Amino acid sequence: xxxxIQPISGFPEFLPEQQIAINRAVDVIRATYESFGFVPIETxxxxxxxxxxxKGIAEKEVYGLRRVxxxxxxxxxxxLALRFDLTVPLARYVAQHYGKLRFPFRRYQIQPVWRGExxxxxxxxxxxxxxxxxxxxxxxSLEYDAEIPAVIFQLxxxxxxxxxxxxxxxRKILTGLFQSVGLADDVAVRAALxxxxxxxxxxxxxxxxxxxxxxxxxEQAERILHFFDTKGSNDEILAQLKAMExxxxxxxxxxxxxxxxRSAPDHVLPRLDDGELxxxxxxxxxxxxxxxxxxxxxxxxDYYTGTVYETRLDDFPQVGSICSGGRYDDLVGxxxxxxxxxxxxxIGLTRLMSRLFDAxxxxxxAAAIAPVLVTVxxxxxxxxxxxxxxxxxxxxxxxEVFLDDRKLKAQLRYADxxxxxxVIIASPEELDAGQVVVKNMRYNQEDxxxxxxxxxxxxxxxxxxxx
Amino acid sequence: xxxxIQPISGFPEFLPEQQIAINRAVDVIRATYESFGFVPIETxxxxxxxxxxxKGIAEKEVYGLRRVxxxxxxxxxxxLALRFDLTVPLARYVAQHYGKLRFPFRRYQIQPVWRGExxxxxxxxxxxxxxxxxxxxxxxSLEYDAEIPAVIFQLxxxxxxxxxxxxxxxRKILTGLFQSVGLADDVAVRAALxxxxxxxxxxxxxxxxxxxxxxxxxEQAERILHFFDTKGSNDEILAQLKAMExxxxxxxxxxxxxxxxRSAPDHVLPRLDDGELxxxxxxxxxxxxxxxxxxxxxxxxDYYTGTVYETRLDDFPQVGSICSGGRYDDLVGxxxxxxxxxxxxxIGLTRLMSRLFDAxxxxxxAAAIAPVLVTVxxxxxxxxxxxxxxxxxxxxxxxEVFLDDRKLKAQLRYADxxxxxxVIIASPEELDAGQVVVKNMRYNQEDxxxxxxxxxxxxxxxxxxxx
Numbered sequence: 001x002x003x004x005i006q007p008i009s010g011f012p013e014f015l016p017e018q019q020i021a022i023n024r025a026v027d028v029i030r031a032t033y034e035s036f037g038f039v040p041i042e043t044x045x046x047x048x049x050x051x052x053x054x055k056g057i058a059e060k061e062v063y064g065l066r067r068v069x070x071x072x073x074x075x076x077x078x079x080l081a082l083r084f085d086l087t088v089p090l091a092r093y094v095a096q097h098y099g100k101l102r103f104p105f106r107r108y109q110i111q112p113v114w115r116g117e118x119x120x121x122x123x124x125x126x127x128x129x130x131x132x133x134x135x136x137x138x139x140x141s142l143e144y145d146a147e148i149p150a151v152i153f154q155l156x157x158x159x160x161x162x163x164x165x166x167x168x169x170x171r172k173i174l175t176g177l178f179q180s181v182g183l184a185d186d187v188a189v190r191a192a193l194x195x196x197x198x199x200x201x202x203x204x205x206x207x208x209x210x211x212x213x214x215x216x217x218x219e220q221a222e223r224i225l226h227f228f229d230t231k232g233s234n235d236e237i238l239a240q241l242k243a244m245e246x247x248x249x250x251x252x253x254x255x256x257x258x259x260x261x262r263s264a265p266d267h268v269l270p271r272l273d274d275g276e277l278x279x280x281x282x283x284x285x286x287x288x289x290x291x292x293x294x295x296x297x298x299x300x301x302d303y304y305t306g307t308v309y310e311t312r313l314d315d316f317p318q319v320g321s322i323c324s325g326g327r328y329d330d331l332v333g334x335x336x337x338x339x340x341x342x343x344x345x346x347i348g349l350t351r352l353m354s355r356l357f358d359a360x361x362x363x364x365x366a367a368a369i370a371p372v373l374v375t376v377x378x379x380x381x382x383x384x385x386x387x388x389x390x391x392x393x394x395x396x397x398x399x400e401v402f403l404d405d406r407k408l409k410a411q412l413r414y415a416d417x418x419x420x421x422x423v424i425i426a427s428p429e430e431l432d433a434g435q436v437v438v439k440n441m442r443y444n445q446e447d448x449x450x451x452x453x454x455x456x457x458x459x460x461x462x463x464x465x466x467x
Numbered sequence: 468x469x470x471x472i473q474p475i476s477g478f479p480e481f482l483p484e485q486q487i488a489i490n491r492a493v494d495v496i497r498a499t500y501e502s503f504g505f506v507p508i509e510t511x512x513x514x515x516x517x518x519x520x521x522k523g524i525a526e527k528e529v530y531g532l533r534r535v536x537x538x539x540x541x542x543x544x545x546x547l548a549l550r551f552d553l554t555v556p557l558a559r560y561v562a563q564h565y566g567k568l569r570f571p572f573r574r575y576q577i578q579p580v581w582r583g584e585x586x587x588x589x590x591x592x593x594x595x596x597x598x599x600x601x602x603x604x605x606x607x608s609l610e611y612d613a614e615i616p617a618v619i620f621q622l623x624x625x626x627x628x629x630x631x632x633x634x635x636x637x638r639k640i641l642t643g644l645f646q647s648v649g650l651a652d653d654v655a656v657r658a659a660l661x662x663x664x665x666x667x668x669x670x671x672x673x674x675x676x677x678x679x680x681x682x683x684x685x686e687q688a689e690r691i692l693h694f695f696d697t698k699g700s701n702d703e704i705l706a707q708l709k710a711m712e713x714x715x716x717x718x719x720x721x722x723x724x725x726x727x728x729r730s731a732p733d734h735v736l737p738r739l740d741d742g743e744l745x746x747x748x749x750x751x752x753x754x755x756x757x758x759x760x761x762x763x764x765x766x767x768x769d770y771y772t773g774t775v776y777e778t779r780l781d782d783f784p785q786v787g788s789i790c791s792g793g794r795y796d797d798l799v800g801x802x803x804x805x806x807x808x809x810x811x812x813x814i815g816l817t818r819l820m821s822r823l824f825d826a827x828x829x830x831x832x833a834a835a836i837a838p839v840l841v842t843v844x845x846x847x848x849x850x851x852x853x854x855x856x857x858x859x860x861x862x863x864x865x866x867e868v869f870l871d872d873r874k875l876k877a878q879l880r881y882a883d884x885x886x887x888x889x890v891i892i893a894s895p896e897e898l899d900a901g902q903v904v905v906k907n908m909r910y911n912q913e914d915x916x917x918x919x920x921x922x923x924x925x926x927x928x929x930x931x932x933x934x
């Protein structure tokens with residue numbers, strides 16, 4: 001009897017060729033994070049339910065655990081629930097291991113999170129997040145806020161997924177602005193931030209209406225909306241902001257934003273002409289085109305208190321923000337009587353890769369991870385075919401041997417369907433003579449090569465995308 | 468108010484320096500798997516509960532999901548449960564995506580699994596497994612069984628965790644033997660296999676007693692026990708086995724074991740003297756010392772039907788098997804009306820690394836992933852310090868800048884505690900003159916270096932273990 005296999009809605013799963021592309025992206029993300037000194041941590045999939053709910057997430061989105069077999073006894077699994085982000089676990093981790101960590105603590109974490117959302121197109125119940133955060137012990141220099149855009153810039157440049165824009169703002173500017181029109185308490189300001197965050201999506205008319213609902217007079221709402229007309233280059237926007245006299249919070253936000261915007265490019269390498277790095281691209285000259293102040297960025301639902309970031313693909317705005325984050329005054333405070341300010345970003349990897357696949361920006365071609373398949377023409381000579389593969393592996397070239405007993409034609413069909421770029425074919429006589437045929441599958445070209453020189457020849461044929 | 472932070476029993480969590488060591492091990496495992504052509508897949512953390520339980524795992528060990536917020540409505544989350552191994556998800560994956568996969572399907576999967584076991588020393592409720600399997604469509608050559616030991620050999624040789632032994636056996640030999648003494652049905656044979664599997668742990672006396680409990684006469688039990696005295700080199704054991712006349716199943720097992728043992732070394736590279744690889748170690752000459760027939764290996768509780776493997780560290784037998792697996796006639800059959808034979812192994816990574824840490828075989832030293840820390844002596848020159856770090860990154864050297872406003876002494880203490888091997892120190896005057904001091908922390912040695920040549924100098928100082 002066979003069970004019917006039905007995919008589980010909201011829990012995405014990929015074919016090998018897609019997983020290979022995803023893993024390559026993770027390698028780039030991880031290497032970039034590490035290049036800035038971020039260290040890896042992983043936390044268990046579960047946290048205590050009370051720890052998770054302390055941060056005010058919607059209870060209905062949290063998956064709890066239970067024993068499948070209910071035996072009447074108290075089920076201690078019910079005290080545990082799956083994490084819904086990587087930030088709460090980080091806060092708990094810092095509080096728990098405080099004495100063994102050094103601050104500023106830079107950590108990266110690439111793990112799945114779970115959210116019991118109503119499943120709908122593009123919404124996942126399980127997805128991988130790639131987070132970095134720098135956590136200070138009591139204080140943390142604004143300089144760390146300025147380093148993050150350089151990390152984002154280098155990461156997506158390396159991923160090669162097209163032109164993108166890192167948009168930056170400071171929540172204090174918006175908070176100051178809203179306070180200046182009489183939205184005094186945090187709840188009202190937060191509600192207004194949410195409205196503003198939707199400006200691009202819902203348009204000016206609806207924003208005015210919604211601000212009215214929050215108790216703002218029409219004139220005040222117009223004043224808010226007018227503020228978001230502040231446009232131009234980063235320098236132009238900063239000049240306009242500095243000319244506005246609003247209140248202390250506003251001025252503080254402007255000063256922070258200016259410091260971060262001025263300081264960020266220093267982390268990106270300019271073209272140098274001093275011998276060592278003559279030929280490098282001038283990344284710093286490119287950077288300004290990728291890094292823009294956008295006063296409408298609010299990250300309304302999050303706990304950010306200062307700098308906020310969003311990143312979008314210029315040619316695929318429908319993909320939405322592919323990397324968001326910001327500065328928070330105190331993350332861990334729920335758990336210990338100490339202040340831990342931090343700044344960080346998160347990349348929603350599963351959503352990003354799905355959208356890149358859907359939009360055709362990333363097209364997984366090969367379901368092969370090894371570039372070479374050694375076919376077996378005569379099973380009596382199997383040891384020689386296997387040794388050939390072992391030799392290629394030893395020169396650092398991943399190599400699969402076709403070990404099932406099939407005709408050469410079937411083996412070549414397998415190679416073609418899996419997308420192997422290079423196939424080795426040899427008769428026992430050729431092997432005896434120390435020769436094989438190296439077939440370049442993409443150009444349908446065959447070359448006879450001496451086994452003793454096979455390493456360099458095969459390496460020269462490996463296309464981009466294979467190691 | 469602060470919450471009390473209490474670790475969750477059975478859900479291990481590591482410090483950054485340990486996680487770095489774990490990730491380096493994963494890199495080696497992944498690279499080795501890929502070098503043999505295994506492709507990555509990942510499956511969701513959950514499967515349908517009915518799918519998981521179809522494979523006969525103890526229900527009480529399975530963690531189910533539920534909504535934390537119970538609102539009276541039917542909770543569809545209760546249809547889902549966390550996977551307890553990577554084999555059931557593989558079976559479901561192959562059945563679900565059959566038309567889009569090519570066979571033989573070689574996959575690797577490195578993901579956590581969850582088991583609701585009673586927490587005790589060394590037992591984890593969440594742990595990472597690193598699995599490979601080759602799945603055939605209806606048939607799968609025994610040659611794949613012979614490739615696995617070469618994968619294990621190269622993997623643990625590269626991990627560098629000391630001398631180990633891959634032990635191999637064939638379940639048909641044991642099944643045949645037990646049938647020959649009258650244990651006719653599967654349940655009895657399985658029970659006997661479990662008893663034999665414990666031979667090393669509980670000793671001959673207890674095994675005899677337990678075999679008696681299974682209904683074997685004393686003479687038959689003695690005969691079984693005597694069989695396990697078959698010792699010697701692989702050749703000697705095979706010669707003795709071939710001389711025994713037991714039954715057809717036994718003979719088939721012996722023939723398979725011989726084929727696999729004879730064929731396995733071909734996958735390992737010998738010393739070659741033909742120009743390209745003159746200087747390589749003769750791995751094939753080493754292999755026999757790492758690869759032994761052990762007739763007592765039964766993997767009693769598993770679903771293996773032919774070849775079985777276990778791997779242990781010679782000098783740390785208490786660590787137990789660090790890599791186990793085998794051949795199964797049909798894995799996926801529960802889900803579709805087709806036969807998918809397979810062979811695979813699993814490494815219990817979390818347990819392995821914990822034991823290696825505990826036994827001092829792996830001692831994580833540095834909590835730094837980047838080898839270089841750039842200190843900041845004068846914040847007015849921050850742009851120059853940051854550019855220096857960007858330059859090192861551009862030459863491929865991961866580099867952290869200390870961006871908080873602290874005295875140099877505090878920055879050096881931070882570098883020391885995090886285990887940075889290389890620290891860059893410079894005054895603004897030195898920076899203006901194009902020079903910095905490169906401090907080798909492990910030898911407490913300082914060198915003045917021109918910035919224009921810093922890449923090669925720093926690279927030459929990076930110790931093993933850093934990229």
